[in-house]
Amino acid sequence: MSSLSSLTRLLFRSPLLWGPGLACSFFALIHWGIISNEYVVRYLAGHWVEYIEVGLFCVGLSSLGLKLLTLVGQRRELGLSILPPAPAGGQHPSDAAMLVRQVQDEEDGSTTGSLSQRICDALDLVVRTGEADDLEDHLKYLADIDAARAHASYGLVRFVVWAIPIMGFLGTVIGITVAIANLSPTQLENISGVVAGLGTAFDTTATALGLSMLLMFVQFVIERSEQSLLEQVDERAWDMLAGRFQTDGVADGSALAVARLGDAVGRSSAQLIEAQTHSWRELERVAAGSLEAVFAGLSERLRETLATALDQTLATWRESLVDAHRELAGERDGRWEQAAQTMETAVGALERHQEKLVGQTASLEKVVAMLDEITALERSLENNLAAVTASGRFEEAVISLSAATQLLAARSREVTGGRLESAATPSVGKVA
Secondary structure, three states, X not given: OHHHHHHHHHHHOOHHXXXXXXXXXXXXXXXXXXXXXXXXXXXXXXXXXHHHHHHHHHHHHHHHHHHHHHHXXXXXXXXXXXXXXXXXXXXXXXXXXXXXXXXXHHOOOOOOOHXXXXXXXXXXXXXXXXXXXXXXXXXXXXXXXXXXXXXXXXXXXXXXXXXXXXXXXXXXXXXXXXXXHHXXXXXXXXXXXXXXXXXXHHHHHHHHHHHXXXXXXXXXXXXXXXXXXXXXXXXXXXXHHOOOEOOOOOOOXXXXXXXXXXXXXXXXXXXXXXXXXXXXXXXXXXXXXXXHHHHHHHHHHHHHHHHHHHHHHHHHHHHXXXXXXXXXXXXXXXXXXXXXXXXXXXXXXXXXXXXXXXXXXXXXXXXXXXXXXXXXXXXXXXXXXXXXXXXXXXXXXXXXXXXXXXXXXXXXXXXXXXXHHHHHHHHHHHHO
């Protein structure tokens, strides 16, 4: 969260974000007709080079505006009492760490002013070295660094001040090129294109020079204000820190060494005790965190193991059910196929049996027809016998009876062979 807030604060304090936004707002007012002054439209939005010049000017102006807001906040800090008054006889250099914490606690945490940063950097030297003999020289060194840093902070503005006239000269070159391109010996009477090109050339140059001069003036005012602020910061820092700490101004080198050694031993003992206490607290915190992490890891691992085992078991059961369903479906389809084949076989057998019954019915019909013929033959024989008996031709009757017997035998054979009907007609005719 802190890194995200720092990135957001950096973006909102960037002139590369506010400059294009300011330029887009200005051009939107022009295109919407809210700003309709002909000179403003001509010199600030008449050509694409002028758009770039105004955009660069807005970037530089945004950088100077953000710098001005920072200076206002830092000037407000000059009226605060950052450090308490120095006690009589001065403070021991070992109190520098306590003063640093006090300065950091009094800050609001949003921004760090130049005075607070200067005091913290100076006290850091005392904390690290354990003495304040070189504090005045270090204050001068910090003042030089802040002055160099302040001068370097105007690098973007100086680049914009240099780039705007270059863009104006580029517009001049483009305008003159357009004018020369529109100049033709055959069209000397119509010189509107030439005039338009020269107008673009001079307008872009005039706009660039005006914007760069305005930006340089604003930069000069703000830079002088920052220099004044740094001078006041130097004075306040010098007043609060110069002569604040006790120095070992003793001629005897052994006494100075013993004093410094005592101070070093005291600081080392305090640091050792503090480090040991911090180590025990850290060990306790790490142990508690480790136990929590172990139990959390065990519960998470157990949960994952149970979930994996349940997933595997359910997957196995699902595969088994799918295989069983597939086997049952295959057996059911096979049984239906067998039943269909059996039904087809039974239907074929019934059809064949029906054909046999039809054949037997036809045979019975033929037998009945033969029996009718035999009955008719018997009647004929009886009639013939009666006629023979009446006429006295017995021998002829015997011969006719033999012939009839032979005819009946032949007809019987034809019935068994299937040719009864073809042989019946001539036999009946012969008997007749």
